[in-house]
Amino acid sequence: MTPSFEAYIAHRYLTTRRKGAFVRVMVGFARWGIALGVFAMVLTLALMNGFREEIQANLFSATAHFSVFHLAGDIPDTAAALTTIRGVKGVQAASPMRFEKGLLRLPGVDGPPEAIAVKAIDPATAHATSSIFDSVAPLPIERLQEGEIVIGHELSERLHIRVGDTVAIATLRLQLGLAGLQPKLQAFQVAGVFQSHISEYDTNWVFIHLKDAERLARTDQAEMIEVRAASIDAIGDVKAAVLAALNQEGHGGFLSTDLRDTNKPLFAALKVEKWIFTAILSLIVLIAAFNIVSSLVLFVTEKRRDLGVLLSLGATPRQIQRIFEVQGLRIGAVGTAWGLALSVPFCLLTDRFKLVKLPSAVYDFITYVPFRLHLSDLMLVAVFPLVVAWWASRYPAKRAAALDPVEALRAE
Numbered sequence: 001m002t003p004s005f006e007a008y009i010a011h012r013y014l015t016t017r018r019k020g021a022f023v024r025v026m027v028g029f030a031r032w033g034i035a036l037g038v039f040a041m042v043l044t045l046a047l048m049n050g051f052r053e054e055i056q057a058n059l060f061s062a063t064a065h066f067s068v069f070h071l072a073g074d075i076p077d078t079a080a081a082l083t084t085i086r087g088v089k090g091v092q093a094a095s096p097m098r099f100e101k102g103l104l105r106l107p108g109v110d111g112p113p114e115a116i117a118v119k120a121i122d123p124a125t126a127h128a129t130s131s132i133f134d135s136v137a138p139l140p141i142e143r144l145q146e147g148e149i150v151i152g153h154e155l156s157e158r159l160h161i162r163v164g165d166t167v168a169i170a171t172l173r174l175q176l177g178l179a180g181l182q183p184k185l186q187a188f189q190v191a192g193v194f195q196s197h198i199s200e201y202d203t204n205w206v207f208i209h210l211k212d213a214e215r216l217a218r219t220d221q222a223e224m225i226e227v228r229a230a231s232i233d234a235i236g237d238v239k240a241a242v243l244a245a246l247n248q249e250g251h252g253g254f255l256s257t258d259l260r261d262t263n264k265p266l267f268a269a270l271k272v273e274k275w276i277f278t279a280i281l282s283l284i285v286l287i288a289a290f291n292i293v294s295s296l297v298l299f300v301t302e303k304r305r306d307l308g309v310l311l312s313l314g315a316t317p318r319q320i321q322r323i324f325e326v327q328g329l330r331i332g333a334v335g336t337a338w339g340l341a342l343s344v345p346f347c348l349l350t351d352r353f354k355l356v357k358l359p360s361a362v363y364d365f366i367t368y369v370p371f372r373l374h375l376s377d378l379m380l381v382a383v384f385p386l387v388v389a390w391w392a393s394r395y396p397a398k399r400a401a402a403l404d405p406v407e408a409l410r411a412e
Contacts, residue, residue, distance in 0.1 A: 005315075005319060006319055006322040006323045006326050007326055009310075009323045010323050010324070010326040010327045010330060011330075013299060013303065013323070013327060014027065014327060014330060014331075022298070023295060023298045023299055023302060026291060026294055026295040026298060027291075027295045027331060029288075029291045030288050030289075030291035030292045030295055030331050030335065031331055031334050031335040031338065032335065032338070033284065033285070033287060033288025033291055033335065034285055034288045034331070034332055034335025034336060034338075034339065034385045034388075034389070035335045035336070035338035035339040035342070036284055036288075036339065037281065037282065037283075037284030037285035037286075037287075037288060037335075037339065037385065038285070038335065038336050038338075038339025038340060038343065038381055038382075038385055039339045039342050039343045040281040040284055041278055041281050041282060041285075041339075041381045041384075042339065042340065042343035042344065042347065042373070042377070042378070042381055043343055043346070043347065043371070044274070044277045044278050044281055045274065045278055045373075045374070045377040045381070046343075046347045046351075046371040046372055046373050046377070047369065047370075047371055048270060048271075048273060048274035048277065048278075049274070049371075049372040049373070049374055049377070050351065050369070050370025050371050050372040051270060051366070051370060052267065052270045052271070052274075053370065053372050054366050054370045055266070055270070055365075055366070056232060056259075056260075056267070057232065058197075058198060058365045058366070059198075059259045059263070060232055060259060061130075061131040061132075062130060062131065062132040062196045062198055062201055063129075063130055063132070063226070063259065064095070064129040064130055064226030064227055064228050065129075065227060065228050065229045065232065065235045065238075065239075065258060066226075066227055066229075066235055066238075066239050066256050066257065066258035067097075067224045067225065067226050067227070067256060067257055067258070068081070068085065068224060068225045068226075068227060068242060068243075068246065068254055068255070068256045069223065069224045069225075069254070069255055069256070069257075070253050070254055070255075071253040071254075071255065072253060073223070074217075074219055074221040074222070074223055075096075075221050075222050075223070075224070075225065076221070077221075078096050078221045078222040078225070081225055081246060081254075082094055082096065082225060084245050084246055085225060085227060085242050085245070085246070087245070088238065088241050088242050088245050089241065090229055090230055090234055090237065090238040090241060091227055091228070091229065091238060091242065092128070092228045092229060092230055093125065093128030093129045093227070093228045094125070094129070094225055094226065094227045094228070095121065095122050095125035095126045095128065095129045095225070095226050096122050096125075096210060096222030096224070096225050096226075097119060097120055097121050097122070097126070097210065097222060097223065097224050097225070097226055098119075098120040098210060098213040098214065098217065098222060098223040098224070099117070099118070099119055099120070099223060099224065100117075100118040100120070100171045100172070100173070100213060100216070101115075101116075101117060101118070101171070101172050102115075102116055102117075102118045102169050102170055102171040102172065103115060103116070103169070103170045103183075104116045104155075104159075104167055104168070104169055104170075104206065105167070105168055105170075106159065106161065106165065106166075106167055106168075107166060107167075107168050107187070113170065114155065114159065115204070116155070116169075116204055116205065116206050117204050117205050117206070118169060118171065118206055118207075118208060118213070119205060119206070119207050119208075120207075120208050120209065120210045120212060120213030120214075121141075121144075121207055121208075121209070121210055122210045123141055123142050123143070123144040123209065124142060126141060126207075126226075127140075127141050127142060128228065129226045129227070129228045130226070130228075132194060132196045132201065133194065135194050135195045135196065136150055136192045136193070136194045137192055137193060137194075138163060138192060139191060139192055141192070141207070143191075144191055144192070144207070144208075144209055145191070145209065146209045146211050146212055147187075147188060147189060147209070147212065148188060148189050148190075148191035148208070148209065149167065149169070149188035149189065149190055149191065149206055149207065149208050150190075150191060150192045150193065150194055150206065150207040150208075151167075151190060151193060151194075151206045151207075152193070152194060152195070152196070152201060152202035152203055152204070152205055152206070153193055153194065153195035153202050154199065154202040154203045155202065155203055155204070155206070156190075156193050158203075161190055162190065163190050163191065163192060163193065164189065164190060165189070165190045166187055166188070166189055166190070167187070167188055167190060168185055168186070168187050168188075169185070169186050169187075169188060169206075169208075170183040170184065170185045171183060171184050171186075171216060173216060173217065184216060186212070186216065188208060188212075194207075196365070197365045198365045199365075210222065227239075227242060227256075235258055235260070239256050239258065242256065243255070243256055282384065285384065285385050285388050286388060288335065288385075288388075289388045289389065289391070289392035290392070292328050292331055292332070292389055292392040292393060293392050293393075293395060293396060295331070296324050296327060296328060296392075296393055296396035296397070297395075297396045297399070299324070299327065299396070300324070300396050300399055300400045300403075304403065304408050305408060305409065307320060307400055307403050307405075307408060308403065308405040308406075308407075308408025308409040309405075309409070311403065311405035311408070312405040312406075312409065317401035317402070318401065320397075320400050320401045320403070321397040321398060321400065321401035322397070323397075323400070324393055324396050324397035324400050325390060325393045325394070325397045327393065328389045328390055328392055328393025328394075328396075328397070329386060329389055329390055329393070331389055332385045332386045332388065332389025332390070333386060333389075335385060335389075336381075336382055336385045336386065339381075339385075340378070340381070340382065344373065344378070346371075347371035347372075347373050348371075348373070350369070350371050351370055351371040351372065354367070354368040355368075356368055356369035357369075
């Protein structure tokens with residue numbers, strides 16, 4: 001394909017080696033400046049995407065994708081609700097549960113009790129909604145019996161609790177005793193220890209049998225139903241379908257929530273940080289634009305006689321302007337290509353082989369620095385330097401187009 005007149009002249013100006021070494025150096029600085037800016041922007045976007053996705057994936061792997069509850073408190077008919085939920089397209093698993101706040105202590109051991117979150121589960125179905133039970137030892141969670149408890153690894157280590165020990169749980173549900181209203185106290189035997197590598201869970205959470213919690217609350221119904229969808233991206237659609245099935249004709253009274261709702265400030269902060277850091281690093285590209293301006297201004301000065309000849313031979317000012325605009329775009333395109341060629345393989349390899357490790361003391365559930373590339377981000381990074389390069393070339397291009405061919409030739 002034959003290049004246009006403007007593209008041909010722009011190519012010759014950028015590739016000539018006979019003179020203009022200083023201008024070539026300036027063009028090189030402009031290209032590498034854009035390449036550095038593109039590299040930094042891609043790494044920033046990939047890094048923020050990676051942290052967001054990794055945090056979200058870890059949170060949703062340790063718990064169900066979303067929970068369904070009823071406005072009246074306990075679910076009116078747990079069995080019927082489970083049947084309805086499991087029949088919704090996209091639902092992979094559903095499990096009933098109850099949640100209590102309590103205090104844990106070892107009988108006969110002095111010291112303040114430990115504040116904990118008590119989650120009552122159905123051992124037969126809970127594992128299907130949460131991967132936190134993959135680590136339960138020495139027995140699988142499916143063998144949890146009434147009167148038994150599973151505690152987190154960090155809680156076990158801090159309180160020196162071992163499998164087979166007996167612990168006492170005091171819940172905030174009050175009962176009338178000889179001394180008046182007192183918290184309900186129940187003894188459990190430690191049947192296992194789990195380790196999710198999420199400090200919040202390993203330090204504060206314990207699991208008991210659903211039947212124990214139902215007796216404590218004097219009910220035979222669950223408080224919530226945890227649901228797992230096919231993927232994190234499908235949560236919104238599946239949640240809406242589940243609520244539509246439960247709330248037929250809008251009179252069911254069922255609601256739902258997920259970790260994106262409860263952790264909305266966290267995910268919003270990550271999104272804001274992503275674009276703030278990207279905007280800051282985009283200044284590198286804008287600084288490189290000044291090199292483009294200075295390079296093209298020097299080109300106009302150096303090629304003054306050539307431009308006069310072109311104008312006298314019939315080239316229009318608009319063609320002269322396009323020559324320098326094409327030069328600016330070529331400088332931006334080469335720099336962008338260099339930046340993408342360096343950053344994309346770096347992100348893919350670093351993420352694939354987990355090359356950058358993180359200290360466990362800082363991030364207890366992310367062991368490496370994740371870099372996740374999104375096509376939309378790459379398109380944004382690719383277009384932005386081209387727009388900047390075109391904008392930077394406008395001033396020298398207009399200056400070149402305004403040359404008087406007679407004065408340009410006379411000056412020579």
